[in-house]
Amino acid sequence: DIQMTQSPSSLSASVGDRVTITCRASQSISSYLNWYQQKPGKAPKLLIYAASSLQSGVPSRFSGSGSGTDFTLTISSLQPEDFATYYCQQSYSTPKTFGQGTRLEIK
């Protein structure tokens, strides 16, 4: 199985900050990498697919990059509604494993 490791596990930031979350795969997954946002008590929401493609309706302050084993999710200017937990997920092979999550908190 492919292991997905996110860093950091938690992060404190302020409104307006630029934030980067990293995801590393245990083997090459090309660009088969998705990012999700989850708020407490809610279902996850797809933000980015295929490593860098923005899902319809997602604000352009979210961006993704990377290929192979190393990927990043960047939020260019944090908004109050962005404080949530973020997960990466590989869709290269089954089981479609998720990272352990990165909790983004208000500083």
Place this chain on the structure above:
Amino acid sequence: EVQLLESGGGLVQPGGSLRLSCAASGFTFSSYAMSWVRQAPGKGLEWVSAISGSGGSTYYADSVKGRFTISRDNSKNTLYLQMNSLRAEDTAVYYCAKDALFLTGYYDAFDIWGQGTMVTVSS
């Protein structure tokens, strides 16, 4: 409106069984693979099982293989998860998710999620 609505969760004793359902609306259900993803209390997301659009292919996480069975009824636009021999570690919110294809079908991701149904395994 594209929507997924899970049901069937509840409290069950260890070793017991439960069947979850996920009713889909607003899209051509039979055209899409579907998955179940679970989240234990305070923990991260875990992919559990997937099924092709026709129902002909199924996939399972090692943690549930041999105990859980995924199925679908395309005439009823409904996805199911039959869970047998339940264990305490199966306690979680169970989400169904639509597996969308992007970029001419080369990439996939879970683009629509249900609200989740809670399964608690405890004596």
